[in-house]
Amino acid sequence: MKITFVTGNRHKVEEAVAVCAPRGITLVQNDCGYPELQEDDVAEVARYGAGYAANRLGCAVIVEDTGLYIDVLHGFPGPYSAYVYDTIGNPGILALMRDIDDRRATFRSVIGYCEPEQEPITFEGAATGKIAYREHGEGGFGYDPITEIDGTTFASMGAVKNEISHRARSFTKFADWFLRNKSI
Numbered sequence: 217m218k219i220t221f222v223t224g225n226r227h228k229v230e231e232a233v234a235v236c237a238p239r240g241i242t243l244v245q246n247d248c249g250y251p252e253l254q255e256d257d258v259a260e261v262a263r264y265g266a267g268y269a270a271n272r273l274g275c276a277v278i279v280e281d282t283g284l285y286i287d288v289l290h291g292f293p294g295p296y297s298a299y300v301y302d303t304i305g306n307p308g309i310l311a312l313m314r315d316i317d318d319r320r321a322t323f324r325s326v327i328g329y330c331e332p333e334q335e336p337i338t339f340e341g342a343a344t345g346k347i348a349y350r351e352h353g354e355g356g357f358g359y360d361p362i363t364e365i366d367g368t369t370f371a372s373m374g375a376v377k378n379e380i381s382h383r384a385r386s387f388t389k390f391a392d393w394f395l396r397n398k399s400i
């Protein structure tokens with residue numbers, strides 16, 4: 217069973233494949249892109265993107281939007297995570313968090329699934345941890361070196377990231393639903 221995954225991020229594809237391939241779902245990356253709404257809710261971004269991409273490509277697609285929500289910063293950068301990463305990056309986040317003790321943060325991953333001319337469906341996964349005091353680890357991508365669960369950053373945990381991450385959870389929900397509803 218094949219499904220098109222519209223994303224420009226190969227790391228996302230690798231993590232999604234690790235969940236979907238063992239379940240017999242083949243993901244085919246397409247980096248044609250889609251307009252990312254400036255919405256407060258990543259679910260709205262995923263929903264709109266999936267509808268747009270399905271109609272543009274004329275086939276069933278998934279897109280996935282992720283946000284990092286830092287409690288003490290009232291959820292910042294949230295839906296603006298890509299822009300913030302590209303501008304101030306991990307050093308900028310660490311500077312914002314200097315001398316702050318409350319370091320709780322949550323990653324939200326929302327997958328939008330859509331078929332042409334249909335309503336999108338969303339699947340969400342979250343992982344709550346803390347912002348580290350410094351960058352640590354060589355693996356992963358994006359905010360992984362500064363986000364930690366039980367004291368270990370995502371960038372330091374290798375394949376374990378794929379057992380506990382926001383993306384592992386959203387893709388597990390998606391894959392279970394897809395196999396139940398779309399396999400013939």
Ligand code: ITT
Pocket residue numbers: 222223224225228280281282283284297298299301302356357358359360370381383
């Ligand atoms: P798309 O083409 O799929 O949109 P993207 O990299 O722009 O790829 P997002 O907008 O979903 O994806 O990601 C927002 C930011 O969060 C971006 O800077 C990513 O690098 C980062 N990010 C996403 N997932 C992450 C993860 O699992 N760990 C660390 N950082 C992550």
